[in-house]
Amino acid sequence: MGRSTVLDHARAAFRAREWPRALDGFRRADTLAALAADDLDLFARAAYLTGHDDDSVALYERAFAAHLEAGESESAGRSAFWLCFLLMGRGEVARAGGWLERARQSGVAERPDCATSGFLMIPGAVQEMYANRPNEALPIFTAAQHIGRACHDADLLALGSLGIGQCRVLLGDVEGGLRTLDEVLVSVGLGEVSPVVSGLVYCAVIETCYGTYHLQRAKEWTQALGRWCDDQTGLVPFRGQCLVHRAQMLQLEGDWSQAMDLARLALQRLSDPPGQPAMGMALYEQGELHRLRGEFAEADAAYRAAGRYGQEVQPGLALLRLRQGDTAAAVAGILRGLGEASNLDRPRMLAAHTEIVLATGDVAAARRSADELEALTRTQDAPALTAMADHAQGAVLLAEGDPCGALARLRRSGRHWRDLGAPYERARVRVLQGRCCAALGDDDEARLEFDSAASIFHGLHALPDLRELRVPALANARNGLTPREIQVLRAVATGRTNRAIAHEFVISEKTVARHLSNIFTKLDVSSRAAATAYAYEHRLL
Structure with missing residues (x-):
């Protein structure tokens, strides 16, 4: 197969969003003869979408140089933007800034009729927004959006609109901001936006919906993200932080096992390169799941690890301390968290504070937090x-x-x-x-x-x-249960089936069923779950 045929197949695979086949095709073509600048851009993007970030960085660097050599300053600036985007996602902020400055020196940043000038505005606007300066970021995103619309560039239009929606939310216009974000995702769903930008938009919108307690919206867009990922062969799902948000939604829906699997996968994806800030989010989510399941030592370790990455560990750690019986630490932790909470984090802190201080008997403090939460x-x-x-x-x-x-x-x-x-x-x-x-x-x-x-x-x-x-307490904790019935109750509380209990005690399943019937009658309960709760409540385990 000749080089031109290999290259044609690679381009076709790229258009079909068959990322591994596209990656292999471009790699084979590149070994036969150096790729042109435009094909290097596609090669770099395929490498990114299949999780080969180091290769993607090197390929974008080659594409930038090839565009400059061909006198294509606008395309070179575009390659530099994506290189900056990739490096910022890896936590290499200084290196990303260097490439952004190199792109600006090409002169395209001063050309309002050039889409690349709008792309080069985005990193600075993102930095302003993440520094909690949405007033400064909003006009920059708006200018980028205008350039994207004038230049008919769907990617730039989507990125500008995404930033506008996020800034509106931070400025208090939650409904207006979410409407803007919904509109951006409509363009994504219609296939108007490139895969890299589509994944970025999905993740950012889900994060915003979750952070503003619009969980139904978050659930809908998380499901859409799942379908979008499934439709693309070999796509590495977007990527650690978004996996964390998918885990959060699964936790909400009660699928704690799969949520833990996704949180662990997120940690794997975020571990290369090490030190990425979203590691803290993944570890915090693991801590939450461990806490809910009663795995307190594992929860403590996860929260502590999350804190080392700069993640706020409240209210999870305070709720853990409450469950461990250390109410003083629980109160101190949640008060510290409340004192530093952002507007978006404050409702969760207030809800946890209400629960914790009620456990200590401070009803007046609980009333204040509950009233503030209701006011929100x-x-x-x-x-x-x-x-x-x-x-x-x-x-x-x-x-x-x-x-x-x-x-x-x-x-x-x-x-x-x-x-x-x-x-x-x-x-x-x-x-x-x-x-x-x-x-x-x-x-x-x-x-x-x-x-x-x-x-x-x-x-x-x-x-x-x-x-x-x-x-409700009964007169006698054992309530007339025989020793064998207590043994059966303990086995039920550990989740054993009738067959397993019969095998353990060398009795028939019919005898186990009779014991259970007697237990339900004596305890005045109607289910295995209620009998289990009774066993825990009365320390019969």
Whole structure:
């Protein structure tokens, strides 16, 4: 096969988004004769999309030099921009800045009729935005967007619009900013934007939706990102930080096992080169999952590692300390986190502070945080934020001796969490609903709420919540259980099936079923999950 044929096949594979085949084709063609500048750009992009970042950097450097040698200053500037983008993503800020300056020296930055001049505005605007100066970043993104529209460059238009949407959110116009971001993703979905920019936009929008508590939006766009990734052969999913956000959504949906797998994959993707800031996000997510599953030593290690990467470890670490019984450390940690929280992080901190100080008996402090959290719901329409505020208000009202008022707020919170497909949060609300019903004397409804919560906790393997579930106490912890029934109950609590229990105790499955029936009757429960909760509550394990 001649070089021209190999090159044609590589270009066709690139257009078909078959990235490994494109990469191999360009590599073979390059060994036969040095590629032209435009093909080096494609080669570099294919290398990036298949995870070969070092190769991509070297290829963009070659493309820049080849464009300059051919007198193509605008194309050289474009290659330098993508090189800067790639290096910034790797955390090599100084090197990225050097390439950006080299691109500007070519003269294209002063040409408003040139799309490359707009691209070269983007890194500076991003730096302003990340430095929490959205007022300075917004006009730069707007200028870049105008150039992209005038030059009919879909990539530049998308990047400029993305930055505008993010800045609007940071400036408090959450609804307006999200509408802008939705519009950008429509252009991505229509295939108007290149793959690299598409992946970047998906990840940035999901992050913004998650950070502003618009979880339904985040879920929809995360699903769209998954389909987009699946449609491209050999694509390395975008890339550590976006995997973290996908893990966060899976955690919300109750798929904790897959969420942990994605968090670990994110760590692998982010480990080369080492030291990338998003490592902290991945480690924090691992800490959250370990905490929820009762793996406290692993959670502590993950939070500490996240902190070494500059990641804020609150409210997760404070909630861990609460579960470990160290309320002083929990209060100190969450107060420090609240004092430094950004506007976007503050709701999570307030919700955790309410939970922690209620556990210490400081109802007045909990009331202040719950009221501040509720006030934030008036600034934007985000169901998850409303659910958090109603949960906090319900918990405080119950502590203040108003179970009827608490129940109304908790039921509204539960509906929101149900609609968002968040089983764990819904179960936590049902525990409080059960306590309200018990306080109102409706023991039957209380028992139903506790049983439902226990079933969800059991399915999620949320052992700390199972242990802390306050099932109405019976007169006798063992309540007439025989020694064999206690053995069976302990086996059930560890998740064993009837067959496994029968094998362990050398009895028939029919005998196990009879024991379970007796246990359910004596404990007045209706499910294995509720029996498990009883065993934890009364320390029968």
